[in-house]
Amino acid sequence: MDPASVAARVAEVRERVERARERAGRSGEVTLVAVTKTHPADAVRAVLAAGVAHVGENRVQELEEKVGEVGRDAVGWHLIGHLQRNKAGKALPLFDLIHSLDSLRLAQALSAEAVKRGIPARALVQVNASGEESKGGFEPAELVDALGKIAELPGMRVEGLMTMAPFTDDQSVIRAAFRRTRELLDDAARQLPGIGRQLSMGMSNDFEIAVEEGSTLVRVGSVLFGERG
Ligand SMILES: *Cc1c(COP(=O)(O)O)cnc(C)c1O
Numbered sequence: 001m002d003p004a005s006v007a008a009r010v011a012e013v014r015e016r017v018e019r020a021r022e023r024a025g026r027s028g029e030v031t032l033v034a035v036t037k038t039h040p041a042d043a044v045r046a047v048l049a050a051g052v053a054h055v056g057e058n059r060v061q062e063l064e065e066k067v068g069e070v071g072r073d074a075v076g077w078h079l080i081g082h083l084q085r086n087k088a089g090k091a092l093p094l095f096d097l098i099h100s101l102d103s104l105r106l107a108q109a110l111s112a113e114a115v116k117r118g119i120p121a122r123a124l125v126q127v128n129a130s131g132e133e134s135k136g137g138f139e140p141a142e143l144v145d146a147l148g149k150i151a152e153l154p155g156m157r158v159e160g161l162m163t164m165a166p167f168t169d170d171q172s173v174i175r176a177a178f179r180r181t182r183e184l185l186d187d188a189a190r191q192l193p194g195i196g197r198q199l200s201m202g203m204s205n206d207f208e209i210a211v212e213e214g215s216t217l218v219r220v221g222s223v224l225f226g227e228r229g
């Protein structure tokens with residue numbers, strides 16, 4: 001993990017985000033979440049040194065290890081992978097924001113832990129905007145109803161939506177999924193004024209499209225650290 005090359009890649013990604021924002025005529029902020037899964041704690045230290053304040057992990061065990069090594073308050077910790085309900089209590093104190101809230105039962109478990117521990121459960125609700133069966137998250141048709149129920153749970157703070165692009169090289173299909181997610185959030189926010197307006201969309205291969213379509217949080221790993229082994 002060479003800190004200088006990581007810093008150069010961070011600068012490059014920031015530049016590409018900026019250009020995508022300009023193309024779309026967007027003014028809002030885009031937060032870079034460096035996905036450090038499978039990489040050692042030094043990857044977190046390298047992006048921190050490059051000025052990145054947010055990192056993403058997809059497994060609770062690995063999140064716990066890195067938090068132990070780097071420090072809970074050193075950086076904003078994002079849980080971006082599926083969380084099992086029985087790990088809600090272990091996970092909650094470790095993350096600042098979970099992007100992958102994908103069921104009402106998980107929301108209920110996180111809410112109970114949030115109340116018990118006196119800390120908020122900040123979450124993005126995952127939506128399956130592409131309709132791919134392998135993808136997690138709520139179906140668009142059930143989203144508003146689910147968001148309403150989740151937002152009512154004590155201790156829960158719904159800050160927006162997250163989606164994963166469909167598995168395809170067709171950029172127009174990817175763009176359509178991101179656009180649909182933004183429209184779903186716009187619709188939901190009109191009906192549920194309490195929910196936030198964050199949109200977690202875009203990974204290494206598609207973050208520029210995501211930014212053009214309104215992403216406020218891009219989750220990028222391999223473009224910063226190289227392909228995972
Ligand atoms: C691994 C992962 C990423 C980062 O993927 P890259 O292609 O390496 O940028 C983003 N989001 C989620 C949910 C992931 O699991």
